[in-house]
Amino acid sequence: MSRTLVLDTADEAVAGIEDGSTVLISGFGLAGMPFDLIDALIRQGAKDLTIVSNNAGNGEIGLAALLKAGRVRKVICSFPRQADSYVFDGLYRAGKLALEVVPQGTLAERLRAAGAGIGAFFCPTGVGTPLAEGKETRVLGDRTYVLEYPIAGDVALIGAFKGDTLGNLVYRKTARNFGPVMATAARTVVVQVNEVVPTGSLDPEAVITPGIYVDRLVAVPARRYIVEGA
Amino acid sequence: MSRTLVLDTADEAVAGIEDGSTVLISGFGLAGMPFDLIDALIRQGAKDLTIVSNNAGNGEIGLAALLKAGRVRKVICSFPRQADSYVFDGLYRAGKLALEVVPQGTLAERLRAAGAGIGAFFCPTGVGTPLAEGKETRVLGDRTYVLEYPIAGDVALIGAFKGDTLGNLVYRKTARNFGPVMATAARTVVVQVNEVVPTGSLDPEAVITPGIYVDRLVAVPARRYIVEGA
Amino acid sequence: MAVNNSSPKDHSATIEHTGRGPLTADELAALIARNIPAGSYVNLGIGQPTRVADHLHPSSGIVLHTENGMLGMGPAAAGGQVDPDLINAGKLPVTELPGAAYFHHADSFAMMRGGHLDVCVLGAFQVSVTGDLANWHTGERDAIPAVGGAMDLAIGAKDVYVMMTLFTKDGAPKVVPACTYPLTGVRCVTRIYTDLAVLDVTPHGLVARETFGASIAELQARLNITMDTP
Amino acid sequence: MAVNNSSPKDHSATIEHTGRGPLTADELAALIARNIPAGSYVNLGIGQPTRVADHLHPSSGIVLHTENGMLGMGPAAAGGQVDPDLINAGKLPVTELPGAAYFHHADSFAMMRGGHLDVCVLGAFQVSVTGDLANWHTGERDAIPAVGGAMDLAIGAKDVYVMMTLFTKDGAPKVVPACTYPLTGVRCVTRIYTDLAVLDVTPHGLVARETFGASIAELQARLNITMDTP
Numbered sequence: 001m002s003r004t005l006v007l008d009t010a011d012e013a014v015a016g017i018e019d020g021s022t023v024l025i026s027g028f029g030l031a032g033m034p035f036d037l038i039d040a041l042i043r044q045g046a047k048d049l050t051i052v053s054n055n056a057g058n059g060e061i062g063l064a065a066l067l068k069a070g071r072v073r074k075v076i077c078s079f080p081r082q083a084d085s086y087v088f089d090g091l092y093r094a095g096k097l098a099l100e101v102v103p104q105g106t107l108a109e110r111l112r113a114a115g116a117g118i119g120a121f122f123c124p125t126g127v128g129t130p131l132a133e134g135k136e137t138r139v140l141g142d143r144t145y146v147l148e149y150p151i152a153g154d155v156a157l158i159g160a161f162k163g164d165t166l167g168n169l170v171y172r173k174t175a176r177n178f179g180p181v182m183a184t185a186a187r188t189v190v191v192q193v194n195e196v197v198p199t200g201s202l203d204p205e206a207v208i209t210p211g212i213y214v215d216r217l218v219a220v221p222a223r224r225y226i227v228e229g230a
Numbered sequence: 231m232s233r234t235l236v237l238d239t240a241d242e243a244v245a246g247i248e249d250g251s252t253v254l255i256s257g258f259g260l261a262g263m264p265f266d267l268i269d270a271l272i273r274q275g276a277k278d279l280t281i282v283s284n285n286a287g288n289g290e291i292g293l294a295a296l297l298k299a300g301r302v303r304k305v306i307c308s309f310p311r312q313a314d315s316y317v318f319d320g321l322y323r324a325g326k327l328a329l330e331v332v333p334q335g336t337l338a339e340r341l342r343a344a345g346a347g348i349g350a351f352f353c354p355t356g357v358g359t360p361l362a363e364g365k366e367t368r369v370l371g372d373r374t375y376v377l378e379y380p381i382a383g384d385v386a387l388i389g390a391f392k393g394d395t396l397g398n399l400v401y402r403k404t405a406r407n408f409g410p411v412m413a414t415a416a417r418t419v420v421v422q423v424n425e426v427v428p429t430g431s432l433d434p435e436a437v438i439t440p441g442i443y444v445d446r447l448v449a450v451p452a453r454r455y456i457v458e459g460a
Numbered sequence: 461m462a463v464n465n466s467s468p469k470d471h472s473a474t475i476e477h478t479g480r481g482p483l484t485a486d487e488l489a490a491l492i493a494r495n496i497p498a499g500s501y502v503n504l505g506i507g508q509p510t511r512v513a514d515h516l517h518p519s520s521g522i523v524l525h526t527e528n529g530m531l532g533m534g535p536a537a538a539g540g541q542v543d544p545d546l547i548n549a550g551k552l553p554v555t556e557l558p559g560a561a562y563f564h565h566a567d568s569f570a571m572m573r574g575g576h577l578d579v580c581v582l583g584a585f586q587v588s589v590t591g592d593l594a595n596w597h598t599g600e601r602d603a604i605p606a607v608g609g610a611m612d613l614a615i616g617a618k619d620v621y622v623m624m625t626l627f628t629k630d631g632a633p634k635v636v637p638a639c640t641y642p643l644t645g646v647r648c649v650t651r652i653y654t655d656l657a658v659l660d661v662t663p664h665g666l667v668a669r670e671t672f673g674a675s676i677a678e679l680q681a682r683l684n685i686t687m688d689t690p
Numbered sequence: 691m692a693v694n695n696s697s698p699k700d701h702s703a704t705i706e707h708t709g710r711g712p713l714t715a716d717e718l719a720a721l722i723a724r725n726i727p728a729g730s731y732v733n734l735g736i737g738q739p740t741r742v743a744d745h746l747h748p749s750s751g752i753v754l755h756t757e758n759g760m761l762g763m764g765p766a767a768a769g770g771q772v773d774p775d776l777i778n779a780g781k782l783p784v785t786e787l788p789g790a791a792y793f794h795h796a797d798s799f800a801m802m803r804g805g806h807l808d809v810c811v812l813g814a815f816q817v818s819v820t821g822d823l824a825n826w827h828t829g830e831r832d833a834i835p836a837v838g839g840a841m842d843l844a845i846g847a848k849d850v851y852v853m854m855t856l857f858t859k860d861g862a863p864k865v866v867p868a869c870t871y872p873l874t875g876v877r878c879v880t881r882i883y884t885d886l887a888v889l890d891v892t893p894h895g896l897v898a899r900e901t902f903g904a905s906i907a908e909l910q911a912r913l914n915i916t917m918d919t920p
Contacts, residue, residue, distance in 0.1 A: 002521050003499035003578075028758045028795075029781035031774060054795075081836035082781075092834060101835045104757065105799025105842035109346070112796040116339070117573030117616065119352035119368070119375035125803060126841045128876035130827070138349070140379075145349035149370075166523070166532075166559040170435065173792060174758045175775040180794040184574060200558030205400065206436035207561035208794070210531045212501045212523070212576050225774050232751050233729035233808075258528045258565075259551035261544060284565075311606035312551075322604060331605045334527065335569025335612035342566040347803030347846065355573060356611045358646035360597070396753070396762075396789040403562060404528045405545035410564040414804060430788030437791035438564070440761045442731045442753070442806050454544060 004167030004214045006196055010040035013190045013218040017046040017155050020073075024111065024153035024182040025053040025063055029082070032175035033062045034159035034192045036220040041157065047071045052111070052151055054104065054178060056080035056088035061225070067091055076151065078104035103131060106148055108181055114150035115184025115213075123148045153186030160209065163193040163219075164202050167211030176208065183213040190215065194222040234397030234444045236426055240270035243420045243448040247276040247385050250303075254341065254383035254412040255283040255293055259312070262405035263292045264389035264422045266450040271387065277301045282341070282381055284334065284408060286310035286318035297321055306381065308334035333361060336378055338411055344380035345414025345443075353378045383416030390439065393423040393449075394432050397441030406438065413443040420445065424452040473689040474668040474676055482655040482673040490515040492581060492623060492653050500578035501525055503613060506550040509581040509623050523559075525577055527609040529568045532560030549609065569609070572616035580617035582610070584624045584649075586639045589685060591649040591661035593622065594641035607644075614645030626654035626679070633683045635659065635666070664688060703919040704898045704906055711903040712885035720745040722811060722853060722883050730808035731755055733843060736780040739811035739853050753789075755807055757839040759798045762790030779839060799839070802846035810847035812840070814854045814879075816869045819915060821879040821891035823852065824871035837874075844875030856884035856909070863913045865889065865896070894918060 007013045014037055017023070023041070027033030042065060049072050056075050057064025064087040066072060075097060080088050091097040102110065103125045113121055122145035126132045136147040158179045161172040169191060171179055183189050191209075196219045237243045244267055247253070253271070257263030272295060279302050286305050287294025294317040296302060305327060310318050321327040332340065333355045343351055352375035356362045366377040388409045391402040399421060401409055413419050421439075426449045483491065485508060493515030496502060503525045504512050513535065516522050524533040526548045533548060534555035542553040563571075571577065586594040596610045597603060614620060624634055635652060652659040652666075656674050660667040668676050668687045680687055713721065715738060723745030726732055733755045734742050743765065746752050754763040756778045763778060764785035772783040793801075801807065816824040826840045827833060844850060854864055865882060882889040882896075886904050890897040898906050898917045910917055 002523075003501070029777065031758075031777050031781075079836045079838040081834045089834060093832070099835070101837055103837050103841040104795070104839040105803055105846075108795035108799050109348075109803075112570070113351075115574045115576075116570030117354055117575060118339070119354065119370040119373065121343075121351040122349035123803075124347055124349065124845050127845070128822075129841060129873045131837065131841065140349040143349065164559055168559060168561055171792075171794075172435075173773065173775040173786070174756070174760050174777055176759050176792055176794050178795045181796045184570065184576070202559075203436065204532070204556060204560040204562050205402075205438075206433065208435075210561040210563065210571075211559065212525075212531060212571065232753075233731070259547065261528075261547050261551075309606045309608040311604045319604060323602070329605070331607055333607050333611040334565070334609040335573055335616075338565035338569050339573075342800070345804045345806075346800030347805060353573070354615050357615070358592075359611060359643045361607065361611065394789060398789060398791055401562075401564075403543065403545040403556070404526070404530050404547055406562055406564050407529050408565045411566045414800065414806070432789075434762070434786060434790040434792050440791040440793065440801075441789065442755075442761060442801065 002166045002211065004211050005216045006165055007216055007218045010036040010192060010218050010220060011043060013037060013216045014040045014044050017041060017044060019046050020048045021046060021154040022050040022052065024156040024186050025051055026158040026177065026179040026182050028054050028174065028177040030058055030062065030225045032159045032177045032179055034157045035062050035223055035225070037157040037190055037192050038062050038066050042066055042069050042071065048073045050074040050076065052076045052153060054078050054107065055082060056085055058082060059084045060087060064088065072097060074098035074100065076100040076102060078102055078107050101131065108178065110148055110151040111181045111185045114152035115181060118150065120147050120149050122146070151185065153182065154188065156182040156186035156189045158183055158189065158191045160191050160193045162195045162197055162202065163191060163214065163217045164197050164199045166199045167214030167217055168202050168207045169193065169209035169214065170202060170206060171208055180209050183209045188215050189213055191217050192220045193217065195219055232396045232441065234441050235446050236395055237446055237448045240266040240422060240448050240450060241273060243267060243446045244270045244274050247271060247274060249276050250278045251276060251384040252280040252282065254386040254416050255281055256388040256407065256409040256412050258284050258404065258407040260288055260292065262389045262407045262409055264387045265292050265453055267387040267420055267422050268292050268296050272296055272299050272301065278303045280304040280306065282306045282383060284308050284337065285312060286315055288312060289314045290317060294318065297327070302327060304328035304330065306330045306332060308332055308337050331361065338408065340378055340381040341411040341415045344382035345411060348380065350377050350379050352376070381415065383412065384418065386412040386416035386419045388413055388419065388421045390421050390423045392425045392427055392432065393421060393444065393447045394427050394429045396429045397444030397447055398432050398437045399423065399439035399444065400432060400436060401438055410439050413439045418445050419443055421447050422450045423447065425449055475670045476675050477670060477672045478675055480673055485511065488623060488653055488655060492621060496522060496579055498522065501531065501576065503527065503577055503580040503617065505580065505582040505613065507583045509583060510550065512581055527568050527572060529563050529565060530560060532557045569612050572612050575616060575618060577617040579619045579621060580613045581621045581623050582613060584622045584634065585641050586634050586636050587622050587649050587652050588636055588639050589666050591647045592639050593644045593649050594639040596644045597642040599641050610644050614648045619650045620648050622649050622652045624654055626656040635683055635685060637685065659687065705900045706905050707900065707902045708905050713902045715741065718853060718883055718885060722851060726752055726809055728752065731761065731806065733757065733807055733810040733847065735810065735812040735843065737813045739813060740780065742811055757798050757802060759793050759795060760790060762787045799842050802842050805846060805848060807847040809849045809851060810843045811851045811853050812843060814852045814864065815871050816864050816866050817852050817879050817882050818866055818869050819896050821877045822869050823874045823879050824869040826874045827872040829871050840874050844878045849880045850878050852879050852882045854884055856886040865913055865915065867915065889917065
């Protein structure tokens with residue numbers, strides 16, 4: 001009896017996500033994006049969401065579809081501007097979407113801090129730039145740092161490769177990206193994998209996200225999404 | 231032509247370590263301790279060392295042998311007191327060894343901070359205890375945190391399982407412990423492994439310490455050390 | 461294992477098992493094991509708390525964490541199972557269960573500090589009525605300080621159970637108005653399991669859940685502390 | 691690729707290749723590739739810097755980092771090699787070389803922020819004489835801000851090379867006394883590679899290493915900046 005629930009459908013996996021939630025969504029561009037969970041979230045209907053993700057959607061699939069459905073109030077990301085991010089662009093320019101841009105490594109570290117119980121950290125990235133304006137700074141040694149705070153999610157939606165019935169996860173190549181840190185940083189962690197395997201079939205030395213971080217797991221068919229450019 | 235040097239002997243691997251260096255030594259008890267590198271360091275002769283390690287040696291082998299040889303000025307660790315840590319005990323009680331006790335997780339996180347370019351971090355561990363006395367504190371949300379600073383090494387001596395000729399490392403079971411963080415936190419990282427394997431023979435998904443962190447690598451025969459109690 | 465339920469005073473209030481003696485260490489371990497919710501992720505501290513593992517049923521799906529880098533720790537290793545690379549936090553050889561995962565020290569303590577463990581069970585010298593914990597140092601001036609992971613565990617788990625005798629061998633109370641020994645953590649203990657009583661630490665003070673071989677009235681008098689009933 | 695070395699002015703000072711035209715983008719990429727020390731760990735930014743990879747010889751042992759979680763990145767993927775889970779920071783499909791390693795975003799940016807990369811090569815809108823970098827935002831009020839990993843790269847690598855044309859298409863200098871565009875990083879650039887000159891950023895100001903199709907005197911006049919010679 002694992003604490004991790006292995007569910008049959010993406011719809012069950014996203015059940016109960018509340019309006020106004022902060023939702024962490026894994027992926028770098030399309031790699032590692034939990035398409036099926038996002039589609040299920042659109043069906044589920046939660047609105048006024050704050051989305052934390054590296055990008056702000058491509059074309060009209062995945063995160064872009066969620067934006068297009070009008071469910072998102074704010075996006076916290078490092079790089080919203082992509083060749084095919086027209087859904088985000090339109091909503092942003094129309095003033096329908098708030099945006100917080102965070103340097104990519106700071107975004108990852110703030111998520112890690114939330115998962116690791118760190119209250120705040122002094123970070124050298126962005127010092128002296130517009131993204132550090134108004135933030136507390138401190139000189140430590142010969143370097144100036146800016147104080148950064150954790151970003152925690154109510155929910156994380158994560159795309160991984162395989163999971164066992166205890167919730168242990170492995171990822172695949174650069175689709176790993178934000179999944180492991182986001183899995184540590186949300187109260188409820190929902191993961192889609194291509195395959196749920198029996199417990200004991202993953203190499204304990206190669207588990208990337210231990211099952212302790214995974215609340216809900218669902219297998220979905222692998223999807224060969226299209227690779228985009230920057 | 232890798233930046234990582236694969237050397238023939240532990241003596242070559244520890245060459246050039248200077249008096250007064252801060253040396254990070256991996257291991258939790260005996261698991262993961264780089265015995266051969268420590269023995270070579272004793273032969274090499276560097277003195278006035280500050281050692282950062284979870285424990286302070288067992289019996290008269292490994293770190294205890296280095297202490298016994300009189301080369302250590304200060305130990306930074308979480309748990310110096312063990313059933314068979316009589317070498318440390320004697321030197322400490324004789325006033326020949328300075329000691330800084332750091333909670334185990336804070337020790338790991340301070341090492342990580344050094345490796346990750348974090349200037350300092352607010353940590354909830356130890357607040358209100360003697361180990362936080364005199365340290366800066368801050369209330370963030372509903373919790374009090376103490377400000378902790380990075381611990382960087384001049385050198386790290388690490389015991390791992392296998393390494394490839396690029397310096398990529400894998401560890402074995404709980405002998406992994408402090409190795410991966412220490413490998414990020416020192417200017418010169420020296421690693422002993424049981425086997426150096428050709429580049430391309432480790433699973434890229436399961437590499438724990440990428441070769442970028444490893445300066446010197448040496449294969450030594452596996453040693454079946456004796457397990458101790460707490 | 462036979463807890464005498466013959467004389468419960470009130471079903472909704474404290475259960476006073478006065479018709480029997482105090483719990484043995486083994487009975488106490490079994491009681492704790494029964495009270496840990498199925499599917500929990502649990503860390504058992506060094507010493508007495510380790511005994512709790514002997515009473516956990518595999519069907520409970522409880523997963524054990526050891527802070528030296530493992531989830532899915534199995535029972536103590538014996539004979540040919542002994543592997544020096546596979547030890548617990550007490551540095552004793554253990555085994556690996558299916559679904560285990562290994563990780564390094566920074567990740568292990570991030571898991572702990574980040575509040576991902578459901579329960580940890582710790583020994584103690586003293587616990588205060590507000591849940592302050594003293595379990596790492598007796599305050600003797602010539603003692604070698606050694607904290608290990610105690611402070612991290614104390615502030616990390618969602619529920620911190622203390623397992624100890626209620627009185628020292630000399631008869632001094634170990635539940636006290638305020639700790640006189642150096643603290644491990646402030647307001648961190650949520651429940652106190654002792655041979656004579658199980659006490660919850662609540663915002664309103666101590667609440668006695670069960671007593672063994674003594675009445676609440678007797679214990680209040682011996683401890684000189686007021687307890688509430690559920 | 692033919693750099694005209696016919697008119698070096700002084701072997702120990704600036705080499706003025708005045709008997710030829712400015713470098714093409716490809717010649718510039720080749721020059722940078724030649725100047726990166728063998729065995730270096732290198733991150734090539736999105737856009738022009740990606741071209742440097744085409745000129746790296748496998749025998750150099752240079753290992754490429756991509757901030758979305760990989761060391762040992764190989765050339766662009768083509769045809770059947772394309773794997774949507776294996777992309778570079780520009781989100782284009784790439785390949786994996788023997789000895790590759792994958793890691794998550796927090797680890798990837800810890801590697802960067804912690805100063806473990808030897809070189810990164812970035813494009814730029816402007817670089818100041820003190821090494822300030824502006825490469826993420828043109829300052830237009832209606833532009834969608836998108837920083838990605840630019841700020842992390844700028845402050846992270848040991849050497850930050852900028853690769854750009856020395857003047858805009860409109861003839862405006864891109865090496866300037868002080869950046870007018872929003873900054874990416876302060877005093878972070880160590881060397882500026884342009885079509886017309888290679889400039890080192892030193893504590894004493896800019897030092898011209900080589901010029902192409904122009905003399906130092908001409909460039910100083912056009913830029914209205916004083917340069918030193920090596």
